[in-house]
Amino acid sequence: MTSVKTIAILFLLQGLSALGNVDETCEIGASKDEKYLLYTVNPGEGFNLRRDVYLRVANLVRKLNEIDNWVLVLPPWGNFYHWKNTQRGKYFPWSSFFDLSSLNRWIPVMELSDFLKVKGGTVDAAYILQHYAEGWNGNWEEKYDERPCIEPVPFTQEDGNNQWVGRIWGTQISTENFSCMSVQGHASTIVPLVNKPGVRSVLVGRAETVLHDEFGGKWFWSARRSMRFANHLQEEANRFRKHFLDSDDTRDLTEKKEDWRDSKPKQDAARGGPYVSVHLRRRDFIYAKGDEVPSLSKAAKQIEKLLKSYSLTKVFVATDASFDEIEELKLKLKEYEVHYYSPSQEFFNQWGDGGVAIVDQIICSYARIFIGSYESTFSFRIQEEREILGFPVETTFNRLCGKKKKCEQPAKWKIVY
Ligand SMILES: Nc1nc2c(ncn2[C@@H]2O[C@H](COP(=O)(O)OP(=O)(O)O)[C@@H](O)[C@H]2O)c(=O)[nH]1
Ligand SMILES: [Mg+2]
Known part of the structure; x- marks a missing residue:
């Protein structure tokens, strides 16, 4: 009995590894078994806070990649309040400002335009993050829950249609699965929200709502160093x-x-x-x-x-x-x-x-x-x-002082390797 079972297991294993080989050959030159994370930041935020939000999301992707094969889709830069001399509605890809091969040495990334070429403007799920309407009442625990949207959202649903349609980065993004998520926690708090069975592309809106996994730590600095x-x-x-x-x-x-x-x-x-x-x-x-x-x-x-x-x-x-x-x-x-x-x-x-x-x-x-x-x-x-x-x-850590007598100098956030 035991030996029959063993043989059966052996067959099963061989079958699986054969399948694995087939998969591998299929993968050459074709699209890999990838999942895609898209994100947005509050439109009121400037260029440099957005760069900080990238680090949080990059380390979320690093965590997601411990489980599965996620690629971060880079949201193009544009329509900033401070970019007074840049045409409104003009968006710059990340390669305008950053070195993509350096970013790719930390986590897999791709430009939005490349995502759209391969996948079109549809995602399996879109969540807009927000805080809890009631605040955190002095009770800090990491959590998220679907809640009514607190602020206006960029997605609307047409009558008699189960599609939600959003206009983001001057591009139409649609999904059948949209909700507002109140969240309290770090970037990795939302790993289970993003990594759900059968969901291959997710848009996380207002990503600045989550905190760094470890601000000023090794991962923070690796992601930051990759932003050449x-x-x-x-x-x-x-x-x-x-x-x-x-x-x-x-x-x-x-x-x-x-x-x-x-x-x-x-x-x-x-x-x-x-x-x-x-x-x-x-x-x-x-x-x-x-x-x-x-x-x-x-x-x-x-x-x-x-x-x-x-x-x-x-x-x-x-x-x-x-x-x-x-x-x-x-x-x-x-x-x-x-x-x-x-x-x-x-x-x-x-x-x-x-x-x-x-x-x-x-x-x-x-x-x-x-x-x-x-x-x-x-x-x-x-x-x-x-x-x-x-x-x-x-x-490095010096600031110009104003009228105030007390002029506190900036905190010294030293690099960690
Ligand atoms: N070229 C240039 N632009 C600046 C300078 N200081 C501020 N800005 C512009 O104003 C924006 C300031 O917004 P932000 O990036 O959010 O930085 P913060 O508001 O100073 O925290 C920048 O993104 C630039 O567009 C500067 O010294 N040089
Ligand atoms: Mg600012």
């Missing part, structure tokens, strides 16, 4: 550094390995170019952050102090200030060389406000000393970049 900028932007920034700021990777001790996974500079080894870099956030911050934002005179004084203490004469200013404000600041620093990046028409037509913002961020990242703006995610992304390059923390 696109070569054309890195090169544009390098040309500017060389031409105006006497800065290049050899002299600055900021050389990186081709593959970010091999690139682990010694802490404090980066020297940086001979200039002070400043991220001076203006516009909506003047109202939103009040006394934490300095006047131009006060900003100029703080910049001058850094120039003196580092014995430097050049300053690079990244800012969303108006032209008049930049001129005013230059006047206040007239004993120094003040530089800011102004793109050619050709560059701007191709890469828009997003491209300019990243070139600004890269140039700030390579300075001997950086000072940013209070609680600006734009400044935070520069700080992370400097951690990746291996700068001493005291040259």
Whole structure:
């Protein structure tokens, strides 16, 4: 009896492995047995918080891939409140700003346009995440539940039709399975929501609702390190550094390995170019952050102090200030060389406000000393970049002080490998 059973099992196993082989040969050149995760972020959020949400979702995909074969579909960038000079309705693929092969070394990713080509605009399920209407009542537990939608959602259902249709990224996305999900927890809290039998493509809306699995930990930094900028932007920034700021990777001790996974500079080894870099956030911050934002005179004084203490004469200013404000600041620093990046028409037509913002961020990242703006995610992304390059923390985690007497400096989020 036992031997019959054993033989049966052996046959079964052989059958399975034969099937496995058939599967493998089928896979060559054809579409793999992949599942797709799409996500959106609150349309009111800026470029740099969205970059942070990518890290949360990337690590959700890392977790999903412990169970199955998930690919993250990258939502194109566009329609931002701050991108005043970029045509509304124009969307940029990720390759405009980031290096896709670097991203792919952490998790499998693909552009939305490629997903649409293969799969069309239909997903098996779409969920819009939201918090619990009643709050968390001091009782923190990780959970999610289907609930009535709290805010207007981008999906509508036509009468007599079980299809939900949404317009996202200027594209029509439809699904038969739509709901709002109240969630409290981390990215991996929603693994069971996404990874359901028979569901091969899922859109998770308002992904900023979930927290990082481990903010500032190893996975966080791996995902962050995989977010290398696109070569054309890195090169544009390098040309500017060389031409105006006497800065290049050899002299600055900021050389990186081709593959970010091999690139682990010694802490404090980066020297940086001979200039002070400043991220001076203006516009909506003047109202939103009040006394934490300095006047131009006060900003100029703080910049001058850094120039003196580092014995430097050049300053690079990244800012969303108006032209008049930049001129005013230059006047206040007239004993120094003040530089800011102004793109050619050709560059701007191709890469828009997003491209300019990243070139600004890269140039700030390579300075001997950086000072940013209070609680600006734009400044935070520069700080992370400097951690990746291996700068001493005291040259990175600095902020401009406003009118307030107490001026707390930014938390030092050191890189972890
Ligand atoms: N080019 C450039 N754009 C900036 C600068 N500061 C702010 N911006 C623009 O304003 C937006 C600010 O929004 P966000 O990314 O959310 O950063 P935050 O609001 O400072 O936390 C950026 O995405 C840019 O479009 C800057 O120094 N240079
Ligand atoms: Mg913002």
